[in-house]
Amino acid sequence: MGNPTAFLNIPRKEAGYRPVHDRVNDYGEVEQTLNSEDRRLQASRCMECGVPFCHWSCPLGNRQPEWQDRLYKNDIKGAYQLLTMTDDFPEFTGRVCPALCEKGCVLNKQHEPVTIRENEAAIVERAFSEGYVTACPPKKRSGFRVAVIGSGPAGLACANQLNRRGHSVTVFEKNEAPGGLLRFGIPDFKLNKSVIDRRLDLLKEEGIEFRCGVKVGSDVSAEDLLGEFDAVCLAMGAEVPRDLAVDGRDLKGVHFALELLQQQNRVNAGTEVSRQDRISAKGKNVLVIGGGDTGSDCVGTAHRQGALSVTQIEIMPKPPVGDNPATPWPYWPVVLKTSSSHLEGCDRRWLLDTRRFIPDSDGRVSEVEVEEVEWVKDEGTGRMNLVHTGRKEIIKAELVLLAMGFTQPVAEGVIDVLGLEKDQRGNVKVNESGQSSNPKVFAAGDVSTGASLVVRCIASGRKAAQGIHEYLNRK
Numbered sequence: 001m002g003n004p005t006a007f008l009n010i011p012r013k014e015a016g017y018r019p020v021h022d023r024v025n026d027y028g029e030v031e032q033t034l035n036s037e038d039r040r041l042q043a044s045r046c047m048e049c050g051v052p053f054c055h056w057s058c059p060l061g062n063r064q065p066e067w068q069d070r071l072y073k074n075d076i077k078g079a080y081q082l083l084t085m086t087d088d089f090p091e092f093t094g095r096v097c098p099a100l101c102e103k104g105c106v107l108n109k110q111h112e113p114v115t116i117r118e119n120e121a122a123i124v125e126r127a128f129s130e131g132y133v134t135a136c137p138p139k140k141r142s143g144f145r146v147a148v149i150g151s152g153p154a155g156l157a158c159a160n161q162l163n164r165r166g167h168s169v170t171v172f173e174k175n176e177a178p179g180g181l182l183r184f185g186i187p188d189f190k191l192n193k194s195v196i197d198r199r200l201d202l203l204k205e206e207g208i209e210f211r212c213g214v215k216v217g218s219d220v221s222a223e224d225l226l227g228e229f230d231a232v233c234l235a236m237g238a239e240v241p242r243d244l245a246v247d248g249r250d251l252k253g254v255h256f257a258l259e260l261l262q263q264q265n266r267v268n269a270g271t272e273v274s275r276q277d278r279i280s281a282k283g284k285n286v287l288v289i290g291g292g293d294t295g296s297d298c299v300g301t302a303h304r305q306g307a308l309s310v311t312q313i314e315i316m317p318k319p320p321v322g323d324n325p326a327t328p329w330p331y332w333p334v335v336l337k338t339s340s341s342h343l344e345g346c347d348r349r350w351l352l353d354t355r356r357f358i359p360d361s362d363g364r365v366s367e368v369e370v371e372e373v374e375w376v377k378d379e380g381t382g383r384m385n386l387v388h389t390g391r392k393e394i395i396k397a398e399l400v401l402l403a404m405g406f407t408q409p410v411a412e413g414v415i416d417v418l419g420l421e422k423d424q425r426g427n428v429k430v431n432e433s434g435q436s437s438n439p440k441v442f443a444a445g446d447v448s449t450g451a452s453l454v455v456r457c458i459a460s461g462r463k464a465a466q467g468i469h470e471y472l473n474r475k
Contacts, residue, residue: 002072006044012112013042017340024303027188027268030340031095036074039122042115043071049106053330054116057104059459060086060093064101064116071123080127083120088157088458089199091128092182094121095191097455098293104330111322128198135205142166144472147229149216149414152180153454154445155235156199157461158468159208165469169208170229174215177269180237182454184262187297189304189340193269217413226418230475231440231468234414234428235461238446242404244289248357253365255279257294257403264301281307285396287368288312289354290403293339298401300341311347311395315386317375318350351375353388357400368395406451415447425450433467434460442468 015032017023023030034042046068054064063082070079083090094117105113127133144167148159151173159169177183179196204210216222225232241256243249260279267273281302288295288302291314302310319336327334342348352370360366372391375384408426409415415422421429421437427450428436428443435442444464445457 002069003044004047006041007047007107007114010041010045012045012107012115013038014115015118017343020344023189023340024344027264027304029095029192030189030300033122033125034118036122036126039119040072040074043068043119045107046072046114047106053104053106054101054114057100057330057332058086059100059453059456060462061459062086062101062120064114067123068114068116068119071119076123076126076130077132079123080132083123087120088160088462089153090120090124091195091199092153092191093455093458094118094124095195096182096186098453100332100455103332106330109329133202135202136164137206138164138166140166141168142472144168144230144475145170145228146231146233146468146472147172147225148233148235149225150180150235150237150445150447151178151210152235152237152445152457153182154237154447154457154461154464155180155233156203157458158233158235158444158465159461160203161462161465162468163203163206163208165465167469167472171208171210172214172216172220172225173210173212176213178210178212180235184265185258185294185297187261187301188265188268189300190297193265215413217417222414222417226438226440230472231442233434233464233468234436234441234443234447235445235464236409236414236447238406238409238427238451240407240410240426241402242407244354244402244404246354246356248359248365251357251359251365252363253398254357254400255402257288257290257298257401260301260401261294261297264305279399281305281310281399283308284398286310286399286401287395287397288401288403290314290405291316291348291350292403292405294405295401295403296339296341298403299346300339300344302399302401303341303344307399309347310345311349311397312342313349313352313354313370313395315353315373316350353386355392358394364398365400366396366398368397368400369393370395406446408450409447430464433470434464435467435471439471442471 015034017030048065067079067082099117101116102113107113148155148171163169286302286307288298321336353373355369357365358367372389374387423429428448430448442464444461
C-alpha cells in the first residue's frame, strides 16, 4: 500500500459525464476522464484489505489491490500486466462493467468505494498510448485447430486464450464485423467501436482468423465444422428476446430493443438504411418497456434521435434508493440505478403491465394501455404472485421498444442439429470445464448461462478455453 491513510484523507472522485446539452447531440462516449495525477490519488485510496472483497466480487478474479498500487506508483506497464493476467479486455470492462468489485469494496460500506472501474479503464488507455500493448503471437503452434462460433466477449476471450496456448483458432461471425453485442448491441456513447477495432487488430496480428458474414448452420454446417476442427466452442449468445403476447403487438412502430440499437450502431458505422426501414424516435413519444440496462440504452438512443418524450416502464416494484437491507454489503445491492441516459430526461415508472397496443388510422401504434399491478406474497409457498388491480391508463407512444431481456439461445441451426443437451431454460448444458454433451463441443457465455454481464462472459470464455486446452492435450 503506497499511502496507508489515503482512504481517510482523499474523497472518492468520479470523472463524471459530459454535459447533457453537449452529449445528446452526438454518439461520442459520455464518460469523461480524470488527469493522471487525480487518477493516481484515486488509486491510492485502495486499502489492500486483508480480505479483498473486490477480488471476491469479480467474476474474473481481478487482483485489484495489486494493480491499484502499481497505478498509484505510476507503473503503468506493471499495472497493465497484472490487469491482463485475469482480464483479456480491460478496455471493454473498464467501460461497460457494472463494477461488482466496487460494490464489494470495504469503503462501499460508507458509499465511498475506490473508483476501480475508472482506474481500470485509465490503466489500459495509458498502456496503449505509451506503447506497452503490443501483439504477442505464440512462439510455436500445437497443430490443433479450434472453431469458435460467435465473436462477442465470450468468443473473443476463448479465442484469445486458446491462441496464446498455441492452438490455431478460427472465429465464425454471422454479422459483417466481429464484436457481437459489444459492437451491435452496446451504444457508441458507452463503447466507441474504435476501441473494439483496436483490440481486434492485435488479435489478428497474433494469428486469430476471423470469418465474418458466415452463419454456421446455413452458410457452413455444424457437422462440417466438427469434421474440420479438433474442437468447437459455441459462443453465440442468448438471442431470443422476451416478447409480449398482447393485442396490437404486430403494429408498426413496435420493435424489440435490439432492432433499434443494432440499426443505430450500423448507421453510425456508415451503413445506409432506407427511409422505410429506418427506426427513428425523432419527434415521437417513445415508450421503453423494461427497466434494465438495455432499456436504458434505448432511452439514450431515443434522446439522440430527437425524441419528443421518453417514458420507461417496469413491471417490478421500484428498487430501494441508496440501501437495501435485503442485499447488504458485500453483496450486489439491489437498489435504484440511474444511468447517464436517465439523467438526460426520462419519466420512469414501476408496477405497470402492458395490456394492449392501440393503433392510429394508418395502422401504427399511437397509444399503449397499461395496468397497475401488485406483487403479493403467497403465505403457503412464499412466492410473490402478480396481481392486476384493474386500474388502467393510456400512455401516448408512437414508438414502443421492448427491452425485457432475453430468454435463451437460438437452438435451430447448431444446437439442435448437433443434438446437444439443454438445461431447463433452453441453454446449452455444460460441465465445469464448459464441455457439452458432445465431448468435442464446448460452450461459453450467454449460450450456456442465459443473458448475463460482459465480465461474466469473458470469465466463461476463459474457462471454456482452459477446458478445450485440457481436452486437446488428452487427445
